[in-house]
Amino acid sequence: MIKPEITARRIGDERQPIVIVEGFHPDPERLRSAAESAQFEPAHRHYPGIRAALPKDYFTQVRPVLAMVLREVFGHAGAIDLIDASFSIVTAPPADLTIEQRLPHVDAVQPGRIALVHYLSRDDGDGTAFFRHRASGFETIDGQRSAGYLARLNTELNEGGMPPHAYVHDDTPLFERTAQVGARYNRAVIYRSAILHSGAIRPGAPLDADPATGRLTVTAFLSAD
Template identity: 40%
Template sequence: MTSFALARSKLTARAVGVEGEILLESDAAFQQPRGLIDLAASSPFLPAYSVTGGYPGLRASLPRDYIRTIVEVLAGPISEAFSLGRIRPLKAEGAFSIVTLPDDALSAVQRAPHVDSTNSYQFAILHYLCGEAFGGTTFFRHRATGFETLSEDRLPRYKASRASEGAASGYVDTGAPWFEQTARVSAGFNRLVAYRSCVLHSGYVPASSVLSPDPRMGRLTANVFVTFAADD
């Protein structure tokens, strides 16, 4: 039976970019992370992408106990780091994810930074189950607008500006010339990072030649998205 107990590792918070968005990180998140790889290896993965975009690889269901544990443990640190006050989780979902698409198979949407939501109370919790050779996650500022996060109010201006711009030739690196890198978190086995889903970001994949659909060999992560509400 797989244990989903988190390790008593230090969580660090750092502000990045002009907007000072917080990245909450741990370099040793779970006590028995290799059990998660065993679970992933026995799970049925399906493509998560289409011709127009989506996650550039495969996904499988995460155990509900894992999602519940990570949300319960991180709710307090997230509240403190992001100055949210008393909060409660409204919705949480997640998946094992493996990047598999080669550079030349990516759609335009997959070759540019993105946000997962414009809701400032939704958070992405990313748990790396692979090594540093698989890249990491990069965060960006859109040069033309100066935006590092997107809201419903900002979307019209952002979309109008992006309509005349392009995308990278493969996976996003520095984002130039349309975006500027504000921070990068390197992949590292059992490393965890949490950030608002409205922050512009992209997976950093330095070489698609290292990608594999095998959970034991590929760019495996556990991804959780949790939406909080103020608990009055």
């Protein structure tokens, strides 16, 4: 068994940690096979695509490396609770994206929330990008910042117009990209859910719903003590 390779980085002016793990799962081919036979359905919670259930032992397989990352990098040595996790494939055409899907976002503002994206496409492709809101300088949105940030963003959108029908992958008039992690087979990126981010889906990227050829990932949201 190949030992996972772990790299921790700090990004942006706020120096928030992100972690990149190569070789995250011990048997990614079995995961791909499970995805190819899974029943995908339209996603909820603003995800621009489809999702399906994971094998029941997924977190048993990755828990040792995940627990070490949460403890050593993010300072969470207590219990890890799973909030939500699934196979995910981006499929929504740019013309169908909602306003929320055309902007960087955060997954949660509560402390202790962690996001995980595990890339399972065989070909390197679109990864995950992280952003700074230009007007406020915010790179993370916590409970104290949330109301003021949303009010300011809404004012900018009302005065300057809605964002174009496109995925966010680079700088925009309202947001500056601070970092990007490219997709690579069996690579995972782990970060605090409060960081502004987006799937870095490039213009013209194929949006294939077939798990054998599409942008197959595992997306997960955790709560850590």
